[in-house]
Amino acid sequence: xxxxxxxxxxxxxxxxxxxxxxxxxxxxxxxxxxxxxxxxxxxxxxxxxxxxxxxxxxxxxxxxxxxxxxxxxxxxxxxxxxxxxxxxxxxxxxxxxxxxxxxxxxxxxxxxxxxxxxxxxxxxxxxxxxxxxxxxxxxxxxxxxxxxxxxxxxxxxxxxxxxxxxxxxxxxxxxxxxxxxxxxxxxxxxxxxxxxxxxxxxxxxxxxxxxxxxxxxxxxxxxxxxxxxxxxxxxxxxxxxxxxxxxxxxxxxxxxxxxxxxxxxxxxxxxxxxxxxxxxxxxxxxxxxxxxxxxxxxxxxxxxxxxxxxxxxxxxxxxxxxxxxxxxxxxxxxxxxxxxxxxxxxxxxxxxxxxxxxxxxxxxxxxxxxxxxxxxxxxxxxxxxxxxxxxxxxxxxxxxxxxxxxxxxxxxxxxxxxxxxxxxxxxxxxxxxxxxxxxxxxxxxxxxxxxxxxxxxxxxxx
Amino acid sequence: xxxxxxxxxxxxxxxxxxxxxxxxxxxxxxxxxxxxxxxxxxxxxxxxxxxxxxxxxxxxxxxxxxxxxxxxxxxxxxxxxxxxxxxxxxxxxxxxxxxxxxxxxxxxxxxxxxxxxxxxxxxxxxxxxxxxxxxxxxxxxxxxxxxxxxxxxxxxxxxxxxxxxxxxxxxxxxxxxxxxxxxxxxxxxxxxxxxxxxxxxxxxxxxxxxxxxxxxxxxxxxxxxxxxxxxxxxxxxxxxxxxxxxxxxxxxxxxxxxxxxxxxxxxxxxxxxxxxxxxxxxxxxxxxxxxxxxxxxxxxxxxxxxxxxxxxxxxxxxxxxxxxxxxxxxxxxxxxxxxxxxxxxxxxxxxxxxxxxxxxxxxxxxxxxxxxxxxxxxxxxxxxxxxxxxxxxxxxxxxxxxxxxxxxxxxxxxxxxxxxxxxxxxxxxxxxxxxxxxxxxxxxxxxxxxxxxxxxxxxxxx
Numbered sequence: 001x002x003x004x005x006x007x008x009x010x011x012x013x014x015x016x017x018x019x020x021x022x023x024x025x026x027x028x029x030x031x032x033x034x035x036x037x038x039x040x041x042x043x044x045x046x047x048x049x050x051x052x053x054x055x056x057x058x059x060x061x062x063x064x065x066x067x068x069x070x071x072x073x074x075x076x077x078x079x080x081x082x083x084x085x086x087x088x089x090x091x092x093x094x095x096x097x098x099x100x101x102x103x104x105x106x107x108x109x110x111x112x113x114x115x116x117x118x119x120x121x122x123x124x125x126x127x128x129x130x131x132x133x134x135x136x137x138x139x140x141x142x143x144x145x146x147x148x149x150x151x152x153x154x155x156x157x158x159x160x161x162x163x164x165x166x167x168x169x170x171x172x173x174x175x176x177x178x179x180x181x182x183x184x185x186x187x188x189x190x191x192x193x194x195x196x197x198x199x200x201x202x203x204x205x206x207x208x209x210x211x212x213x214x215x216x217x218x219x220x221x222x223x224x225x226x227x228x229x230x231x232x233x234x235x236x237x238x239x240x241x242x243x244x245x246x247x248x249x250x251x252x253x254x255x256x257x258x259x260x261x262x263x264x265x266x267x268x269x270x271x272x273x274x275x276x277x278x279x280x281x282x283x284x285x286x287x288x289x290x291x292x293x294x295x296x297x298x299x300x301x302x303x304x305x306x307x308x309x310x311x312x313x314x315x316x317x318x319x320x321x322x323x324x325x326x327x328x329x330x331x332x333x334x335x336x337x338x339x340x341x342x343x344x345x346x347x348x349x350x351x352x353x354x355x356x357x358x359x360x361x362x363x364x365x366x367x368x369x370x371x372x373x374x375x376x377x378x379x380x381x382x383x384x385x386x387x388x389x390x391x392x393x394x395x396x397x398x399x400x401x402x403x404x405x406x407x408x409x410x411x412x413x414x415x416x417x418x419x420x421x422x423x424x425x426x427x428x429x430x431x432x433x434x435x436x437x438x439x440x441x442x443x444x445x446x447x448x449x450x451x452x453x454x455x456x457x458x459x460x461x462x
Numbered sequence: 463x464x465x466x467x468x469x470x471x472x473x474x475x476x477x478x479x480x481x482x483x484x485x486x487x488x489x490x491x492x493x494x495x496x497x498x499x500x501x502x503x504x505x506x507x508x509x510x511x512x513x514x515x516x517x518x519x520x521x522x523x524x525x526x527x528x529x530x531x532x533x534x535x536x537x538x539x540x541x542x543x544x545x546x547x548x549x550x551x552x553x554x555x556x557x558x559x560x561x562x563x564x565x566x567x568x569x570x571x572x573x574x575x576x577x578x579x580x581x582x583x584x585x586x587x588x589x590x591x592x593x594x595x596x597x598x599x600x601x602x603x604x605x606x607x608x609x610x611x612x613x614x615x616x617x618x619x620x621x622x623x624x625x626x627x628x629x630x631x632x633x634x635x636x637x638x639x640x641x642x643x644x645x646x647x648x649x650x651x652x653x654x655x656x657x658x659x660x661x662x663x664x665x666x667x668x669x670x671x672x673x674x675x676x677x678x679x680x681x682x683x684x685x686x687x688x689x690x691x692x693x694x695x696x697x698x699x700x701x702x703x704x705x706x707x708x709x710x711x712x713x714x715x716x717x718x719x720x721x722x723x724x725x726x727x728x729x730x731x732x733x734x735x736x737x738x739x740x741x742x743x744x745x746x747x748x749x750x751x752x753x754x755x756x757x758x759x760x761x762x763x764x765x766x767x768x769x770x771x772x773x774x775x776x777x778x779x780x781x782x783x784x785x786x787x788x789x790x791x792x793x794x795x796x797x798x799x800x801x802x803x804x805x806x807x808x809x810x811x812x813x814x815x816x817x818x819x820x821x822x823x824x825x826x827x828x829x830x831x832x833x834x835x836x837x838x839x840x841x842x843x844x845x846x847x848x849x850x851x852x853x854x855x856x857x858x859x860x861x862x863x864x865x866x867x868x869x870x871x872x873x874x875x876x877x878x879x880x881x882x883x884x885x886x887x888x889x890x891x892x893x894x895x896x897x898x899x900x901x902x903x904x905x906x907x908x909x910x911x912x913x914x915x916x917x918x919x920x921x922x923x924x
Contacts (some may be wrong), residue, residue, distance in 0.1 A: 020656050189889040203684060207782040216746035222665060222867025225797050226737060226752040226761035228745060232770040232792075233705065240702035243695065276689060284678030285692060290688040299688035307683050308694040309785055313770035315793055320669040320830035323771050324793060330694075331777055334689050360748040368782035405684025424553060 003145060005459030010140045011449050012013060018139060018449060019119075021051065022132035025090075026108045026121040032067055032091035032162045041067040041158045044090040044128075048156050051135055055142045057154065062174070064166035067091060067158030069176065074138075076151035082382075082459050083151040085180035085419060087409060088187065089160035090129035092123035093434045099459060100436035110442070115193050117442045125440035126433040130186035131156060133445055137452030149460030153180055171416045182382045183413045184455075188425030190444065191272065191399040196390040196451065198383060199423035201301060201402040202410055204336035204373035206345050207309075208354060210235075211329040213362040219324040229358055231328040232313045238356035239330060242306050247291040249306045249334075251348040257339030262300055265400075269297045272399060276409070301402020304373075305335040335373075335404065342370035370412045382422050382459070389454035390424070393447055424451070465607060466919030471913050472602045480911060481890060481904070483513065484594035487552075488583040491568045494529055494553035494624045499871050503529040503620045506552040506590075513597055516900075519616065526628035526638070529553060529620030533636065536600075538613035544614040544844075547642035547881060549871060550593035550649070551622035554585035555750060555896045562898035567684070572904070577655050577906045587902035588895040592648035592887060593618060595907055599914035600897070601777045602780035612923030615642055621653035626870060633878045644844045645875045646917075648910065651885030653734065653861040655903065658852040658913065659887035660845060663763055664872055665863040666798035666835035668807050669771075672697075672815060673791040675824040681786040691820055693790040694775045704768050709753040711768045711796075713810040719801030723764055727862075731759045734861060763864020767797045784834050797866065808832060833873045836883075844884050851916035855909055886913070 001009075011018065030044035031037040045061050045068050052059040052072040059072035070090070076083070097103035108121035123129065141148050155178070156376035157167055171178060191197040214231035215224075244250050261269070276288055276296035290299040299305075313328025315321035334345055348364050357363055377383065378400055390398040405421075413419040426448035432438045463471075473480065492506035493499040507523050507530050514521040514534040521534035532552070538545075557567035565571035571582035585591065603610050604802035617640070619629055633640060653659040676693035677686075706712050711922075723731070738750055738758035752761035761767075775790025796807055812827050819825055839845065840862055852860040875881040888910035894900045 011591075056922075156868065203685070205784065207784065214747060219745065221771065221795060221865065222667070222797060222865075224745075225767040225769050225866060226765055227750055227758060229747055229749065229751040231771045232773050233701075233751075236773070237696040237702040237705070239695075240699040243699070279689065283681065283686075284822075285676060285691055287691065287820050288689055289691040289695075294831065297912045300660075300685075303688055305683070305687040306695075307687050307692045307786055308698060308776065309683065309695070309783060310776035310778045310787070311694050311698070311773055312778045314770065316772045316791075320793070320795070321771060322667065322669065324769055325772070327776075328773070331782070332781070333683060335684060354802065357806060358749050358751075360746075403684075404687060406684065 002117065002457070004454060007140045007144045007453045007457065011136070011453060013144065014140065015446065019137040019445070021136065022129060022445065023108045023119065025128050025132060026123055030091050030123070030158065031094050032159050033094055038067065041091055043072050043162045047155070048090055048131070049402070052154055054139050056147065056412050062170060062171060066166050069158065069170050070154065072154040073177070074152045075171045076148050077460070081150045082182070083153070083180040084459070085155060085178060085183045086134055087155050087183055087185050087293055087413070089127045089157045090131070091158045091161050092126070092128065093161050095122045097436065102437055111439070113441070113443050115443050118439045119442060120437055120439045122438055124438050125188050125271040125427045125431045126438065127160065129440040129445060129450070130427065133426065133448040134184070134186055136449040137456065140449070140453055141456060149456050153178060158413060160409070167409065168412050168416065171412060175417060178417055180419060182380070183419045183421040185407070185410070185421050185423050186425045186448065188403060188405060188423045189427040189429060190425070191401060193394060193428060193441065193443070194394065196394050196398040197401045198386055198390070198398050198405045199425070200376045200378045200383070200400045201338065202374045202407055203301070203304070203404055204340065204342060204371045204375070204411070205333060205369050205406045206350060207331070207333040207367070207369040208343045208346065209329060209331050209366045209368065211327065211364045212357060213327045215324070215326045215403055218326050221322040221324050221432045222385070224324055228324055229361060230324050231326060231361060234357055234361055235328045235330060238353050239308055239332070241356050242352070246293070247289065251345070251352045253344065253348055254304070256342065256344070258304060258337055259339055260371065261298055265302070268400060269434045270293065272297065279372055297402065300404045302337055304337050304340060307333055309333050335392070337373040338375040340373060342372055346370060371406060371408055374410050374414065376423060377420055380420065385458040386422055386424050386455055389451050389458055392454055393451045424455070466916060469602045469606045469919065470912055470914045472606045473598070473915060476605065476670060477908065480598035481907070484591060484907065485570045486561070487580070487594060488570045488585050489568055492553050492585070492620065493556050494621050495556055500529065501821065503553055505708055506616070507532050507620055510552055510593070514616055514762040517600050518527060518609065524632060526632060528628050531620065531632050532618040535639070536610050536614045538610050539922070543612045544644070544747050545615070545642040546921070547615045547617060547640060547645045548596055549645055549647050549875070551619050551625050552593070553620040554588070554590065555623050557584045559897070559898065575903070579907050580665045580901045582899055582901045582905060584900055586900050587889045587893045588900065589622065589649050591902040592889065592910070593887065595910040596646070596648060596914045598911040599918065602911070602915055603918060611918050615640060622871070627689070629871065630878065632873050633874060637879060640879055642881060645841070645881045645883040647869070647872070647883050647885050648887045649869060650865060650885045651889040651891055651907065652887070653863060655858065655890060656907070657858060657861055658856050659861040659863045660848055660852070661865045661887070662838045662862045663800065664800070664836045664869055665763070665766070665866055666804060666833045666873070667831050667868045668798060668804050669793070669795040669829070669831040670808065670811060671791060671793050671827045671828045671830065672733045673789065674819060675789050677788045680703050680788050683784040683786050686786055690786055691823060692786050693823060694787060696791045696819055696823055697775065697792060700815050701770055701794070702859070703818050704808065704814070709751065710757070711766065713807070713814045715806065715810055717804070718831065719803065720766060720799055721801055723760055727764070730862060731755050731757065731790065734759065759864065762866045764799055766799050768801060769795055772862045799835040802835060804832040804834050833868060833870055836872050836876065838885060839882055842882065847920040848917055849882055850888050851913050851920055854916055855913045886917070
């Protein structure tokens with residue numbers, strides 16, 4: 001029996017206790033957005049700190065202007081064992097609306113589902129459950145061997161659900177003690193209950209607001225219609241011009257740096273048999289949007305998009321008001337893929353809109369977010385070890401998946417610390433994160449713990 | 463001295479008394495929109511009824527579910543004298559915001575301006591001042607001759623400022639006693655202080671709301687962007703398609719029935735020397751909107767338009783929310799010209815939007831208003847008499863003007879009673895109707911009274 005096999009056996013033997021730690025943590029309502037829960041956030045941080053300390057970490061809370069960050073170090077076996085930085089967060093989304101929960105959100109319920117028992121609670125999976133998973137893997141290693149097989153730094157923040165507003169300052173202030181070979185993050189999903197996934201690409205985000213102003217005051221459409229510019233007409237025309245008929249985005253240079261799918265991506269994504277009809281049918285739609293001539297997963301994972309997230313102007317009350325408004329505005333965001341330059345996209349949008357608005361219409365563009373798309377190197381020894389670990393645990397290869405959304409910390413770790421991330425998560429698409437009755441399958445948790453045990457073992461063996 | 467000259471002399475002799483009647487009427491705060499002023503509305507109606515009775519009319523108040531209508535008849539000289547139906551309204555807009563008035567809105571102030579004295583009060587011109595003008599003309603005729611030179615029916619309603627909600631029912635119920643040869647309405651403007659105008663065209667109005675629904679719930683733009691339809695993107699594209707690049711409206715059949723300007727219209731409007739640069743400059747704009755290749759007055763008076771009066775959808779709060787909304791909507795209105803069929807326009811809009819929205823996007827169109835554009839025959843004996851009266855009074859010809867807006871009663875009178883309207887008004891563009899410090903130039907009032915004296919004389923002689 002190898003050491004890893006011993007640790008895996010320990011997971012199974014001690015599973016009730018490992019699960020108990022997870023449930024205990026879920027009982028602390030660490031809602032970062034609600035000031036009255038500040039003490040609970042600190043308690044959840046302290047819970048994690050104490051847990052890490054009990055595993056041999058030197059662990060402390062680092063204060064921030066908001067909720068504290070748990071920072072812990074374990075030297076591992078020394079020598080040239082790799083050094084992993086595990087990132088996660090202990091804060092959770094508000095549970096409201098409470099009336100839609102079938103059990104109290106902070107009193108975890110174990111409920112039978114189609115895949116066996118599941119734990120229902122706020123934070124069950126996002127992200128306490130996924131963090132509890134790698135903490136449990138470390139506990140099993142510690143229990144079996146008295147130590148850990150690799151050097152580990154753990155960073156567990158308390159403000160992910162409110163935009164990680166103090167994280168970059170924390171990373172900057174503690175950069176020297178955050179050096180590592182790779183960041184490991186469990187905040188993503190599996191492909192399905194039987195098929196593990198490693199996320200290797202994340203789309204970036206540019207989020208803008210455009211405000212336009214035409215006449216100096218609201219006008220009567222009878223007196224002025226046909227002579228005075230209508231800013232809503234003008235805005236809708238300019239926004240409509242952002243897309244060509246084939247769904248491509250018309251801003252000059254927008255696709256600069258966008259790579260075509262590699263053959264292996266194309267082949268492996270095609271093999272996944274993604275059912276877009278079902279994906280859309282579940283939300284009441286039937287006709288795919290996005291660029292013509294592209295595959296469904298390609299459009300979701302590897303192609304940039306432009307969405308108008310909000311629009312306003314003029315009269316929106318009941319009945320009729322024959323007004324030509326003086327102002328109108330919209331929120332416009334772009335999902336970006338690796339290779340695109342967010343700053344160039346913002347400037348391109350600005351120039352495009354200016355060119356598509358009449359010259360006597362004033363325009364102002366505000367920026368609320370910009371981050372590039374991120375490619376996680378899929379060929380590193382760490383990704384290979386993760387693929388091996390998952391293949392051993394599940395008896396089938398992991399999907400190398402894209403992700404349509406953004407995980408800002410991945411960009412921060414890369415930009416500020418030079419760290420690539422390994423995104424190995426065990427959530428399912430139906431886990432209802434951020435919604436009532438959030439759940440995590442106990443089977444996912446157990447396989448997640450065991451996969452992390454294997455990952456640490458494989459990396460130690462080098 | 464002709465009879466008319468005698469009556470004109472009487473206007474000058476009695477002017478203080480005629481003006482006094484006007485000011486007394488203005489002191490009654492007949493604000494139809496405000497229930498606490500219901501008794502004031504009735505008092506203003508009774509004031510007009512008594513005034514008409516003193517001129518030999520049989521006059522009464524006709525009750526409605528809202529404010530009463532003043533209805534009065536004078537048989538005139540008998541024989542084949544023409545029968546005129548004068549329409550006006552005694553109700554006024556609310557005076558708010560009160561703090562912007564320089565004098566109390568219901569305590570008429572006589573103030574010196576660039577054109578001599580003016581009366582400042584709510585209703586000074588709209589419409590009490592203009593009605594007081596034709597009442598004064600009748601008073602002068604009555605004083606000089608003991609009668610009136612034509613048969614007259616007077617209808618003075620009290621709900622014009624709240625949409626004339628009970629007027630059509632009144633017209634229907636009293637159709638037999640509303641028979642006349644022509645309706646005469648003073649609720650429009652002169653071309654400028656020295657140049658009288660007869661309004662010969664009114665644009666119609668179709669006012670619609672479109673609501674569209676895409677996905678069954680709001681979506682995360684990272685997870686769904688590139689596959690799920692964004693209803694705001696879809697709506698802006700469909701709305702933008704309503705206009706061609708040259709400003710023409712793209713709905714098939716939209717221009718069916720739209721006549722080109724006649725030569726005489728084109729020549730006379732060009733001769734007006736309308737300064738569109740100043741018109742737009744006054745509201746902070748410099749580039750005319752509307753159809754390319756059309757004259758400024760043509761676009762305002764004789765061409766239909768399409769304006770988006772309001773638009774909404776998605777997130778409009780501060781900062782960023784990466785949502786793909788499930789719904790969006792807009793208010794869309796069309797100004798119509800004579801010849802266009804409002805019902806066909808509504809159906810055309812519906813079909814156009816359906817064709818320009820993806821098939822899995824649901825669409826609902828509500829209708830809030832529809833009325834056709836109205837051409838007032840410019841060649842009738844009544845218009846000719848009015849042109850002669852105005853030319854005599856002002857020493858220059860009247861402008862035959864279009865009007866970009868709608869005066870719904872004109873359509874109701876035509877549709878329900880078969881009555882054409884003669885629109886001879888004496889307001890100025892800067893009278894600030896519906897705004898604080900509404901005013902009416904005393905010179906306009908005096909010439910208006912005298913012009914009506916001449917009109918009655920010419921028609922009697924006719």
